[in-house]
Amino acid sequence: MGKAKRKYYLIDTENVGDRWLELPGKLKRKEKIITFYTENHSKHMEKFFMKHSHNPKIQWLECATGSNALDYQLVGVLSYLIAQHPKAAYCIFSNDKDYQITVDFWKSRGIDITQKIYETKDKKKSKKKKGKKKKAAAGKGAPLAAPSVPAPSKTNPSKEQLTLEVARSLPTSDLNGWYNVMTILLGQEAGREWYRTFRQDAQMRKSLSQYCVGDSYARGVRLVQTIFRICGFDAGHAELSYKIIQSHGFKNLSAIKVGFDKEFGAQTAQRYYKTLRPLIKVLKKA
Numbered sequence: 001m002g003k004a005k006r007k008y009y010l011i012d013t014e015n016v017g018d019r020w021l022e023l024p025g026k027l028k029r030k031e032k033i034i035t036f037y038t039e040n041h042s043k044h045m046e047k048f049f050m051k052h053s054h055n056p057k058i059q060w061l062e063c064a065t066g067s068n069a070l071d072y073q074l075v076g077v078l079s080y081l082i083a084q085h086p087k088a089a090y091c092i093f094s095n096d097k098d099y100q101i102t103v104d105f106w107k108s109r110g111i112d113i114t115q116k117i118y119e120t121k122d123k124k125k126s127k128k129k130k131g132k133k134k135k136a137a138a139g140k141g142a143p144l145a146a147p148s149v150p151a152p153s154k155t156n157p158s159k160e161q162l163t164l165e166v167a168r169s170l171p172t173s174d175l176n177g178w179y180n181v182m183t184i185l186l187g188q189e190a191g192r193e194w195y196r197t198f199r200q201d202a203q204m205r206k207s208l209s210q211y212c213v214g215d216s217y218a219r220g221v222r223l224v225q226t227i228f229r230i231c232g233f234d235a236g237h238a239e240l241s242y243k244i245i246q247s248h249g250f251k252n253l254s255a256i257k258v259g260f261d262k263e264f265g266a267q268t269a270q271r272y273y274k275t276l277r278p279l280i281k282v283l284k285k286a
Helices: 043-052 069-084 099-107 121-139 159-167 175-186 188-200 202-209 216-230 235-247 253-263 266-285
Strands: 007-012 031-037 058-062 089-093 112-116
Touching: 007 069, 031 069, 069 089, 069 099, 089 099, 099 112, 099 175, 099 188, 159 175, 159 202, 159 216, 175 188, 175 216, 175 266, 188 202, 216 235, 216 266, 235 253, 235 266, 253 266
Parallel strands: 007 031, 007 089, 031 058, 089 112
Antiparallel strands: none
């Protein structure tokens, strides 16, 4: 038999909550869990911790709180582990798509690394609710009801048109920002493929840099307008949406969400917030 491979599971508990708790019972030899948590952990996880605090296969790391603070600490520990064990395998448990940049970075350097993403419970409930509404409406002979949170209907400009539009809002020096924006606008697979070309083509970035407007406020508003237009949202709400994010220092996510709820209807606010949340740091640097 071949030698067992060392593997680390890094758990972002702020993002996946308690959905990883079945993992310890499935661990193989030479596999280990590193759990990143904050003071805001759930009661369920606290009970789990009391039961497994001495489990040699689980390491518990309490992290400082703050905007994306846990993410930075997880990536720091990951980098340290890779330096110590470059032949090991790594898996990040998180629904935060920003980790994909880290995964791509290490994969391109020969590291065996993946990300585990869970489907959110809200999505499951939404699908069930949608199905029930359709059945009820069909039974009454009425038209089918629309889902409570309709998916945005994206328009389809060419990649060249889309690239030029984003170039007016985002400096080409912000590679991380371009990655986040294009994976939202083009989808994960197409966005990552586009970004690889963008990152490797210095001449392309230099050519696009001439389109970037000078005023940071104008850039931020324009970027939100572009995203809203491509996602089928009301672009007329872009400036107010940007102001809400700006008024909370581009970091207080709970306050930003409340701001959207106050200004827009519940369904609209949810769509706007979910779309812009991964781009809040990008808007700060735009």
